[in-house]
Amino acid sequence: MTAKNLLVELFVEELPPKALKKLGEAFAGVLAEQLQAQGLRAADSVVTPFASPRRLAAHISHVYLKAEDKAVRQKLMPVSVALTAEGQATPALLKKLSALGADVSDPSAAVARLQREGEGKNEALFYDSLVTGATLDLGLQKALDEAIRQLPIPKVMSYQLETDCELPGWSSVHFVRPAHGLVALHGDTVVPVRALGLRAGQQTQGHRFEAAKSPVVIAHADAYAETLAVDGAVIAGFNDRRFAIVQQLAQAAEKLGPGYQVLMDEALLDEVTALVERPNVLTCAFEEEFLAVPQECLILTMKANQKYFPLLDRQGKLTNRFLVVSNISPADPSAVIGGNERVVRPRLADAKFFFDQDRKKTLESRVEGLGKVVYHNKLGTQGERMERVRTIARAIGQQLGGDVLAQSADTAARLAKTDLLTDMVGEFPELQGIMGGYYARHDGLSEDIAFAIEDHYKPRFAGDELPRTQTGVVVALADKLETLVGMFGIGNLPTGDKDPFALRRHALGVVRMLVEKQLSLDLSALLAGAVPAFGDKITDASAALADFIYDRLAGSLREQGYSAQEVDAVLALRPQRLADVAQRLQAVRAFAALPAAASLAAANKRIGNILKKAEGENAAEPQESRLVEAAEQALFAAMQQTVPAADAEFANGDYTASLMTLAALRAPVDAFFDGVMVNAEDPALKANRIGLLRRLHEAMNRVADLSRLAQ
Numbered sequence: 191m192t193a194k195n196l197l198v199e200l201f202v203e204e205l206p207p208k209a210l211k212k213l214g215e216a217f218a219g220v221l222a223e224q225l226q227a228q229g230l231r232a233a234d235s236v237v238t239p240f241a242s243p244r245r246l247a248a249h250i251s252h253v254y255l256k257a258e259d260k261a262v263r264q265k266l267m268p269v270s271v272a273l274t275a276e277g278q279a280t281p282a283l284l285k286k287l288s289a290l291g292a293d294v295s296d297p298s299a300a301v302a303r304l305q306r307e308g309e310g311k312n313e314a315l316f317y318d319s320l321v322t323g324a325t326l327d328l329g330l331q332k333a334l335d336e337a338i339r340q341l342p343i344p345k346v347m348s349y350q351l352e353t354d355c356e357l358p359g360w361s362s363v364h365f366v367r368p369a370h371g372l373v374a375l376h377g378d379t380v381v382p383v384r385a386l387g388l389r390a391g392q393q394t395q396g397h398r399f400e401a402a403k404s405p406v407v408i409a410h411a412d413a414y415a416e417t418l419a420v421d422g423a424v425i426a427g428f429n430d431r432r433f434a435i436v437q438q439l440a441q442a443a444e445k446l447g448p449g450y451q452v453l454m455d456e457a458l459l460d461e462v463t464a465l466v467e468r469p470n471v472l473t474c475a476f477e478e479e480f481l482a483v484p485q486e487c488l489i490l491t492m493k494a495n496q497k498y499f500p501l502l503d504r505q506g507k508l509t510n511r512f513l514v515v516s517n518i519s520p521a522d523p524s525a526v527i528g529g530n531e532r533v534v535r536p537r538l539a540d541a542k543f544f545f546d547q548d549r550k551k552t553l554e555s556r557v558e559g560l561g562k563v564v565y566h567n568k569l570g571t572q573g574e575r576m577e578r579v580r581t582i583a584r585a586i587g588q589q590l591g592g593d594v595l596a597q598s599a600d601t602a603a604r605l606a607k608t609d610l611l612t613d614m615v616g617e618f619p620e621l622q623g624i625m626g627g628y629y630a631r632h633d634g635l636s637e638d639i640a641f642a643i644e645d646h647y648k649p650r651f652a653g654d655e656l657p658r659t660q661t662g663v664v665v666a667l668a669d670k671l672e673t674l675v676g677m678f679g680i681g682n683l684p685t686g687d688k689d690p691f692a693l694r695r696h697a698l699g700v701v702r703m704l705v706e707k708q709l710s711l712d713l714s715a716l717l718a719g720a721v722p723a724f725g726d727k728i729t730d731a732s733a734a735l736a737d738f739i740y741d742r743l744a745g746s747l748r749e750q751g752y753s754a755q756e757v758d759a760v761l762a763l764r765p766q767r768l769a770d771v772a773q774r775l776q777a778v779r780a781f782a783a784l785p786a787a788a789s790l791a792a793a794n795k796r797i798g799n800i801l802k803k804a805e806g807e808n809a810a811e812p813q814e815s816r817l818v819e820a821a822e823q824a825l826f827a828a829m830q831q832t833v834p835a836a837d838a839e840f841a842n843g844d845y846t847a848s849l850m851t852l853a854a855l856r857a858p859v860d861a862f863f864d865g866v867m868v869n870a871e872d873p874a875l876k877a878n879r880i881g882l883l884r885r886l887h888e889a890m891n892r893v894a895d896l897s898r899l900a901q
Contacts, residue, residue, distance in 0.1 A: 193232055193254050194377035196225075196326075197411035198334065199240070199247035200385065201371030201394050207243070207464035209344050211428055213366070214241025218248035220340045224333030225250065228324040229257030240415070240426040242467050245394070247426065249414060253376060257323030264290070266315045269306065273315075277301070283315070290317060326376060331383045334374075338385060341366065351387040363387050371395065375411040396422020397467050399518055424467040432463040435515055438471035439499055442513050446473065449504035452513065455493060462497050466517040474498075474531050478510045480538040484628050487541045490618050495537055498530070544613040552633045553626065553643075556608040563610065568680045569727055572607055575672065578723040579603045583668035585719055589711065591660060599664040602642035605630065606665060609643075623647045649699050656703060667703050668720075670696040675720040678735045679728025697742040704768040712766035713739065736764070743768065747775065756782070759898035763891065770843070777845035778894045786856035787899065790890070793859045795897035797887045800868055804880050812882035816875060821865035825858040826882060833889045845893045852890055859886070 198221060205213060218239035225231040232252035240247035266272060272283040279287075279297040287294050294300045305316040324332075343366040350360045363369070363386050374381040374390035383390045393405040400423040407421075408414055418424045425431045436459065443450040462469075480488060485508035492498040492512055499513040514530045516523070561573030569575065583603040587596035609615050609626035627644030631637070638661050645657035646665040657663045673696050677683070684693050704711060717732040740761055747757045752775050760774045781787055817823045832854050839848040868883065870876045890896055 193252040194379075195411045196250045196253040196330070196381075197247065197373060197375045197408065197414045198250075198330070199245055199371070199373040199394055199408075199414070200338075200369055201245050201373070202365070202369045203367040204243050205241075205246070205367055205464070206344055207461050209342070209366075210241050210243070210464035211460055212342055214239045214246055214428055216340065216342055217241075217246040217337050218250075220337040221248050221333050222250055224336050225253060225329060228329045228332070229260070230254050230324060230326060230329045239428070241428045241464075242424055242426055242431070243465060244467070245424075245426065247373075247414065249411060253326065255376065256325050257329070259323050260321045262319050262321050263305070264317045264319070266304070266317055268311070269313045269315055270311070273301070287317065290319065292317065292319075326381055327383070330374065330381050334383055334385050338365070361387060373408055375408060375414075378410045394418070394422070396424050397517075400468065425469075428463060431466065431469060432459060435459065435463060435466075435469045435471065438469060438515075439513055442471045442473050443501060446501070446511060450509070450511070451502045451504075451506075453489065453493075453500045453502055455499075458493055458497065458499070462515045465497065466515055468517065468519065470516045470519040470523075472514045472516055472523050472527050472530070473511060474514055474527050474534070475511050476531065476534055476538055480542060481508065481510060483538070483542045483545050484625070486621055486624050487545065487614060487618065488538060490620060491537045491541050492534065494618070494620075496530070496534055498534065540617070541614070544617060548612040548614055548625070548629060549632050553605045553608040553629050553635075554633070556611045557604060559611045560607055566676070566680075568682075569676050569724075572610065575676075576604060576607050578676075578720075579606070579665070579668045579672045581723040582671055582720045583665050586668055586711070586716070587661075587664045590664065590709065595660060595664065598638055598642070598661045599668070601635075602639050602646070602661055602665045603668060605635075605639070606643050606646045606669070649695075649702060651695070652698070656706060663703055663707055663709070667700060667709075667716075670699050671716060671720045672723070674700070674735055674739075675717060675732070676724060676728060678731040678738070679721070679724060681731075683734075683738075693738070694742060697739045698746060700739060701743045701746060701768060705771065708769045710767065710769070713768060714766055740764065743771070747771070752779075755899060759894040759896065762895035762898055770845075773843065773845050774893050777849050778899070780846050781849040781853065781896075782899055784850070784853050786853040789856050789860060790853065791896050791899040793863060794887065794890055794895075795900040796863065797883050798897050801880070801884060801887060812878055812885060816878040817882075818875065819866045821858070821861045822879065822882065825855075825862045825886070828855055828858040829882075829886060829889070833885070836889060837892070840892050849893055855886070855890075 200217070218237050222231060222235070222237040226235075230253055231250060232254070235250055235252040238249040240249070266286055267282065272280055274280060279294075279301050284294050284297060284300070287300055292300060303318075305318060306313060307316055308314050346364050346366065347368075348362055348364050349368045351363050365386055369386040369388060371394050372383070372385055372388040372390045373392055373394055374383050375392055380390055380392055392408045394408060395401070395404060396406045396418060401421065402423065403421040406417060408417055415426050418426045425434060436454075439452045439454075443452045488508055489500050492500050497515070499515070501509045501511040501513065503509050512534070514527070516526050518526065520526060557576075558573075560576055561571050563572040565572045565575045580600050580603040583599040584596045587599035606623070606626060609622055609629060612625060612629070614625050615622045623644050623646060627640045630640040630643050638659055641659045642657070642662040642665050645659070645662035646669050648654055648657050648662075648666055657666045673691060674693060677691050677693055682691065689695075703709065704713070714732065714736060717735055718730075721728070721730050721732065744757050744761055748754060756775055756778050759778050760771060765771055765774060812826060814823075814826060817826055832851050836848045836851040839845075839851060866879065868876065868879045870879065
């Protein structure tokens with residue numbers, strides 16, 4: 191069949207910028223899927239999405255005018271139901287055939303055209319038919335309707351549209367933004383489809399102010415991007431516009447001289463790409479006096495409020511220059527530059543005002559105010575929360591560093607949340623913690639306390655750095671434990687994709703600090719130790735919380751490249767020192783590579799099953815005098831040599847050596863199971879053998895549950 195390329199465009203009013211990229215990809219993706227499902231798109235077809243502030247479009251190559259007719263075999267019913275004993279069609283069969291459009295005027299002929307498959311009770315009748323292939327007109331209409339229906343629209347709006355028919359009137363349309371044009375071209379031919387009250391044509395609109403022609407006429411599906419660029423002054427492709435912005439930003443920074451760096455932000459790049467149709471980067475500046483304000487405040491002001499790109503110097507310090515991505519390209523850009531500079535100045539002045547005002551009060555003076563801020567209706571105020579974090583932090587600090595660390599952690603925890611009451615954090619919640627660090631230094635507190643206040647929210651996201659100081663680690667750990675224990679204690683757990691208190695992120699933060707900072711803390715003791723700080727506000731959900739944290743740890747380890755089997759073997763023992771988990775995994779990986787590993791893992795699994803069945807039975811320590819079979823005597827002797835050495839290596843933290851030592855037990859273990867009956871008739875003999883296996887099982891499963899390695 192002859193195939194041509196297809197172009198479909200919806201021309202609309204300005205789309206929500208944060209959703210534009212996703213809308214463009216979804217529109218093109220669903221269109222292509224629907225055409226594929228109807229046989230109208232070739233297997234090697236290429237889909238190119240387009241998305242600009244005022245359009246969603248898709249170019250799909252190798253699209254057929256008509257799909258091939260398709261032979262379909264449909265199962266009807268068992269022969270025993272479809273035919274009488276004489277082989278005549280039953281009423282049920284004739285009714286089914288009529289529903290399928292088959293000719294049943296001659297029942298015998300209709301039966302003769304059917305196919306039989308299967309034997310005996312499974313024999314059934316099948317009806318062969320030829321389904322006419324879909325035409326592009328109808329197929330594209332169905333695909334377009336589905337693409338619009340499935341758009342991930344953040345918020346639907348309704349508007350009135352004059353009806354396009356002989357009867358005058360208005361109809362309601364529901365879409366993300368009012369639509370004003372529809373283009374559908376198969377090669378150079380318009381496909382007569384409709385959507386959102388619009389008829390398809392080949393005309394669209396270009397840039398609001400700089401288009402060379404209006405309307406812009408698309409002569410051919412393949413000429414879409416080029417025609418819009420030349421006649422419409424629009425770069426239609428989202429990625430093409432984004433690339434142009436990145437290039438222009440880099441060129442603008444380079445023109446200013448060596449050392450200037452653009453503070454690139456992927457989310458901001460996407461948003462700005464969605465705001466302009468033809469980007470033009472301009473360099474602006476603000477007064478140097480504003481640089482006295484913490485650069486995080488200025489950067490956030492420029493990025494969040496104005497969509498500007500700050501410029502840093504060689505040392506990563508903010509400069510008074512910034513870059514603007516304009517949607518127009520005037521011959522003299524001075525008016526655009528001046529306008530942006532005037533707009534940003536009040537924003538920076540506000541930040542400076544907030545900073546100056548906040549420093550008039552110490553963090554200590556704000557502590558009392560935390561008691562007036564509700565944290566959670568079941569967990570009390572921020573003041574109560576602060577006291578709980580202090581209690582937990584003191585205990586952890588005492589364990590890790592004695593009185594000195596406990597005292598510094600207590601001080602930092604007492605002040606960590608006070609910046610929530612400042613004007614700056616009120617305006618920019620993203621700066622909580624960061625501003626606390628600045629204000630702590632202004633109050634004359636030590637760098638250790640300032641860093642701890644600044645870092646106690648870390649890690650804030652996947653891949654974020656951990657707190658820089660030991661005090662910061664203690665307070666961050668206490669803060670996250672307070673949130674986790676409190677929320678689990680009141681039953682406020684994550685469900686599906688919903689996790690409003692970021693408990694998954696907090697759990698991963700706890701895991702990362704325990705592991706990466708090599709903290710000698712037991713997880714169960716940490717969780718249990720945090721519960722009393724809540725008094726009677728919660729119930730103890732430490733067991734469920736521990737499972738939740740181990741689940742997060744397991745996922746993290748698999749992402750790091752460990753196999754599910756390795757992770758399962760180590761975490762099955764619920765190791766309390768998470769800092770040891772990586773060493774255990776390495777030991778398991780080394781053990782699994784040994785020739786003896788498979789046999790010992792299988793034996794370990796077998797021993798586990800025997801011990802489960804023997805639960806409740808007497809099983810004393812194995813006594814050599816009661817070992818009667820040569821194989822059990824040999825196993826006991828081998829264990830006397832290897833187990834103490836393996837235990838000593840385990841105690842020294844050399845998990846790999848411990849497992850390697852135990853690998854020597856392969857031959858005597860195999861011989862034991864080949865030559866010894868564990869369930870002996872003599873109860874004393876049976877108990878001694880179970881005791882021997884229990885001692886072996888304990889020795890083999892100190893590093894990991896080796897039975898999990900059995901195939």
